[in-house]
Amino acid sequence: MSKLLECLAFLFAAACIQNVVLTTGLGSSLLLYLGKNPRGLKNFSLLFLGFTVASMCTFYPIDLLLTDTLGVLFRPAVLLLVISLWYIGASLFALKKATTWYAQNRTIFPYAAFNTAIIGVCLMSLYRFYNSFFGALGLAIGTGIGFLVMLHVTMMAIDRMNHPDVPKAFQGLPLLLLYLGLLGLAICGFRSPITFI
Amino acid sequence: MRFFPKPINPKKRFMDAAFFNNPVLVRGLCICPILTAGTSLKNAVVLTVCLLVALLPSAFLLPVLKKVPKFYQAPIVAVSSAVLLVGAMALLNFTMSTRLYAALYLFVPLFISDALLGKVVDSRQKSVSDTAIELLAVVVGFGLVACGMGVVREFVATNTVWGVSVGDLVNLPQIVLPFAGFLMLGFLAAFFRHVHALFSSSVLEEETIQIEKEDDSHE
Numbered sequence: 001m002s003k004l005l006e007c008l009a010f011l012f013a014a015a016c017i018q019n020v021v022l023t024t025g026l027g028s029s030l031l032l033y034l035g036k037n038p039r040g041l042k043n044f045s046l047l048f049l050g051f052t053v054a055s056m057c058t059f060y061p062i063d064l065l066l067t068d069t070l071g072v073l074f075r076p077a078v079l080l081l082v083i084s085l086w087y088i089g090a091s092l093f094a095l096k097k098a099t100t101w102y103a104q105n106r107t108i109f110p111y112a113a114f115n116t117a118i119i120g121v122c123l124m125s126l127y128r129f130y131n132s133f134f135g136a137l138g139l140a141i142g143t144g145i146g147f148l149v150m151l152h153v154t155m156m157a158i159d160r161m162n163h164p165d166v167p168k169a170f171q172g173l174p175l176l177l178l179y180l181g182l183l184g185l186a187i188c189g190f191r192s193p194i195t196f197i
Numbered sequence: 198m199r200f201f202p203k204p205i206n207p208k209k210r211f212m213d214a215a216f217f218n219n220p221v222l223v224r225g226l227c228i229c230p231i232l233t234a235g236t237s238l239k240n241a242v243v244l245t246v247c248l249l250v251a252l253l254p255s256a257f258l259l260p261v262l263k264k265v266p267k268f269y270q271a272p273i274v275a276v277s278s279a280v281l282l283v284g285a286m287a288l289l290n291f292t293m294s295t296r297l298y299a300a301l302y303l304f305v306p307l308f309i310s311d312a313l314l315g316k317v318v319d320s321r322q323k324s325v326s327d328t329a330i331e332l333l334a335v336v337v338g339f340g341l342v343a344c345g346m347g348v349v350r351e352f353v354a355t356n357t358v359w360g361v362s363v364g365d366l367v368n369l370p371q372i373v374l375p376f377a378g379f380l381m382l383g384f385l386a387a388f389f390r391h392v393h394a395l396f397s398s399s400v401l402e403e404e405t406i407q408i409e410k411e412d413d414s415h416e
Contacts, residue, residue: 024233025375029311031226076306080279091268110271116229116307123303133396143405170390173225177383184376195375 007138013194014142020121021150023182025081027117031147032176034111035154043105047112051086056140058082058121060133063110077129080114087113094176117147124128129194154180155187207330214334217393221342222386227311231343234304234380238359241347243289243297244305246342249332250285251278251308256332257325271313276311346381 021027033043033127059082066075089108094102121143123135154176161175170178189196220226235241247266254277262270282305290298323331352358353372356365371377 010288011391023375025229025378026307027228027229028232030226033360049297054204073303074308075284077276077279077283078305080275080309083416084276086234087272088268091233095268104227106267110313113274114313115273115310119306119310120229123306127303148267166297169387169394174387174390177225177379181379181383184379186376188374188376196291 003132003134005074007134009194010131010135010138011131011142011145012137013120013196015145015149017187017190018194018196019150019187019191020117020146020196022145022180022187024120026052026120026143027115027147027150028180030111030115030117031150031154032173034151035158035176038155040105040128041110041151041155043101044108044112045148047090047105047108048115048117048147050142051083051113052118053122053137053140054086055079055083055118057133058086059122060125060136063122068081068101075118079119080106083113083118091152117143124196127162146187210327210401211330214331215341217340217363219338219389221339221382222389223316227308227339228382229307229311230304231346232375233307233338234301235343235347235350235378236354236373237351237357238344238347239297240301241343243261243301243338244308244343247271247282247285247301248308248311249336249389250281251312252332253281254278255312256318258327261324268358274313275309278312279306280339282306282309321385340383346385349375349381360389366392369397 021031034041059079062078062082063075066072066078087109088111091102091106094105094109116181121139125131125139129135130138133138157179158176161179166175214220218224221228221231230244230248233240234244255276258274258277260268262273265273286298286302286305289301348358350372352363354365354370356363356367372381
């Protein structure tokens with residue numbers, strides 16, 4: 001029961017009250033990139049969530065073994081190796097089983113797998129929170145959901161940001177950054193037992 | 198999407214990649230490490246060096262991997278970047294500062310994704326020297342923004358610059374939080390765009406005047 005609660009606490013914190021994108025900035029570059037180049041967002045959402053959960057579930061047991069100085073030093077390289085294996089596996093699987101779908105979506109695969117949100121959250125999990133596997137799982141799912149929520153909130157905002165009343169210098173990226181900053185400021189007002197700051 | 202057209206001259210290419218198409222303020226890349234770890238000048242300098250290290254494989258290894266299937270290219274570049282960054286971090290930890298290493302440990306690997314995102318350094322169909330110029334320009338462009346933000350945030354949060362106290366003028370420790378980074382970057386990007394618009398319109402006016410003078414002299 002306590003493990004389930006830990007899982008839910010991390011999930012809820014990462015997805016909502018301490019949204020991982022707004023409180024840590026993880027995934028912000030990808031968010032802005034996808035905001036400018038929206039393509040296959042539904043498929044991207046599924047892939048992103050899948051890669052986050054799969055990478056966390058595989059990396060967590062390995063991470064428990066990397067406790068000495070050299071292990072800690074090589075953690076990022078090991079994580080990238082894990083993400084790479086999942087990426088290659090998923091690409092090969094999609095190429096064989098869903099060739100047409102893969103041909104349409106192959107450009108979004110690298111962005112869904114190699115991004116700051118997945119790398120940051122996997123590295124942060126044990127190093128900062130010392131959480132159990134269920135906590136890490138909750139964090140991974142919460143990050144996936146939190147990023148997707150922010151992606152859709154950003155997409156909605158982008159439509160309104162090119163209003164002619166907006167000064168030219170602020171149109172596009174500057175206004176988007178200010179918007180994310182103000183959302184982040186609002187999120188800081190929430191209190192949570194789990195904080196990413 | 199590029200904000201300004203791409204020039205051919207190497208000097209112009211450098212200026213274009215570093216300033217007019219700045220990776221942070223115009224293209225919105227490499228933002229995450231600045232928001233989270235660019236809170237002091239020392240951090241910003243280390244981040245800039247780490248970006249250079251992280252971008253090396255995507256700049257020079259990717260053109261060599263043309264014959265490798267596409268879904269193997271990104272993992273090879275990512276793992277190579279990670280290994281190079283491990284070396285850079287080991288150097289930082291064992292020979293320079295353990296404190297800086299501890300402060301940046303979680304954030305330096307984030308550059309690996311930026312190395313792949315949106316082709317920060319577009320090395321396809323380019324000579325090695327052109328790629329090197331573009332790589333250097335991207336790093337300089339990032340470094341200027343990161344160091345500028347780092348100086349301001351360090352000064353406002355702790356009244357120090359490069360760890361040296363410069364009096365007790367302001368005290369706003371919240372400026373090191375990511376939301377403040379978003380706001381600062383937003384205003385900086387708008388200011389940059391405004392200045393560039395003024396600069397390009399004045400250059401356009403000068404060029405127009407010169408063309409008119411030439412036309413008059415011909416007449």
